[in-house]
Amino acid sequence: xxxxxxGRDRRITQLRKGILELAVMGVLYHExxxxxxxxxxxxxxxxxxxxxxxxxPILARLDRDGLVGSEWVESDQGPPRKYYALTASGRRLFDxxxxxxxxxxxxxxxxxxxxxxxxxxxxxxxxxxx
Amino acid sequence: xxxxxxxxxxxxxxxxERVKSQLRLVPVREQNExxxxxxxxxxxAYQQTPGEDDVARILAVLRNLGEPAEVVSDRLAGTxxxxxxxxxxxxxxxxxxxxxxxxxxxxxxxxxxxxxxxAGLASMLVAFYATAGSILLVGAxxxxxxxxxxxLPHIFEKLVVLGLIQFDGPTADFLDHFSPSEQGxxxxxxxxLMVASGFGMLRLGKxxxxxxxxxxxxxxxxxxxxxxxxxxxxxxxNREAQRYHERQPADGQSAPG
Numbered sequence: 001x002x003x004x005x006x007g008r009d010r011r012i013t014q015l016r017k018g019i020l021e022l023a024v025m026g027v028l029y030h031e032x033x034x035x036x037x038x039x040x041x042x043x044x045x046x047x048x049x050x051x052x053x054x055x056x057p058i059l060a061r062l063d064r065d066g067l068v069g070s071e072w073v074e075s076d077q078g079p080p081r082k083y084y085a086l087t088a089s090g091r092r093l094f095d096x097x098x099x100x101x102x103x104x105x106x107x108x109x110x111x112x113x114x115x116x117x118x119x120x121x122x123x124x125x126x127x128x129x130x
Numbered sequence: 131x132x133x134x135x136x137x138x139x140x141x142x143x144x145x146x147e148r149v150k151s152q153l154r155l156v157p158v159r160e161q162n163e164x165x166x167x168x169x170x171x172x173x174x175a176y177q178q179t180p181g182e183d184d185v186a187r188i189l190a191v192l193r194n195l196g197e198p199a200e201v202v203s204d205r206l207a208g209t210x211x212x213x214x215x216x217x218x219x220x221x222x223x224x225x226x227x228x229x230x231x232x233x234x235x236x237x238x239x240x241x242x243x244x245x246x247x248x249a250g251l252a253s254m255l256v257a258f259y260a261t262a263g264s265i266l267l268v269g270a271x272x273x274x275x276x277x278x279x280x281x282l283p284h285i286f287e288k289l290v291v292l293g294l295i296q297f298d299g300p301t302a303d304f305l306d307h308f309s310p311s312e313q314g315x316x317x318x319x320x321x322x323l324m325v326a327s328g329f330g331m332l333r334l335g336k337x338x339x340x341x342x343x344x345x346x347x348x349x350x351x352x353x354x355x356x357x358x359x360x361x362x363x364x365x366x367x368n369r370e371a372q373r374y375h376e377r378q379p380a381d382g383q384s385a386p387g
Contacts, residue, residue, distance in 0.1 A: 034170065035170070036171045051200070052171070052175070052194045053195045053197070053200050054196065056168075056201050057200075057202075057203045072166075079166065079169055080170065081174075082167045
């Protein structure tokens, strides 16, 4: 049975949602960014199309948990920008989470050897009811 | 706003208003900070969006940003939890002290005392609102008198002659030192003070009402628990049955399969 486009899109969205927080932490690990520049980096380096507003709930969550710090910086070109950077505890958590993530990625990409199938030809298969 | 063309500024302002309305439960300081952040995002995104048509550019920015509800979603949930906790802690302390003083040691008597106190508080609240209403009424009447004395002094004097307006004693002696328009001004000032006091009392009453509502809900909760305790004491077989039912799932899990 062929999968539907809708089902595929839904799964892609779920997958991205789960990983986006980790990706945000990854970007903020070494660099500080304001909301819009963070979106640009994720879209350009990560080649993903992202609804820009989704970044703010993630930043709010990270901020609430003390994983990012923020500061307002005046801009020459317009209104002040709120810059975010990962805190020390955010970095420690990211290190742990990225290890877990690597394990999951290697699990997904692992070349599984197909188990040997028992010889079924000529045998009667019992059908269990109930 | 931010050197936008007028129509773009209007669209951006409208969007920010919608974000603000989503944040109505969030503390004002946090609300303002988040609005500044979104305002900054709009500006940056608008500058980076190519195109000749200003309206099409800002609409593209807003489309990419998403609906206000999506943008504020997580901030709202967290704030609701925090503000709820912050608001209830002192009242829980007050409720706890009242229950500890009267409810637990004295049983029925204690609950009776508690109900009495709460009834007294409710009466005070009614009296408080009645006083606020009276002050407002007096303020409005004095405002009317003051305006009449200033703008229509002959009508005021006719009303005094007819006995409908009476000033006696030291008030009358004091006012007689001034001209009619000055008297009117005094009355308007007094009326303004009264009206301001009345509105102040109404505003304060909102908090008193909130605290009292909490104490009532706490009392009803304690009464419900007390009734449950009483029922279990009077009908111990029900308690045994309840214990038996509570044990059932645990026994089932530990049974060998």
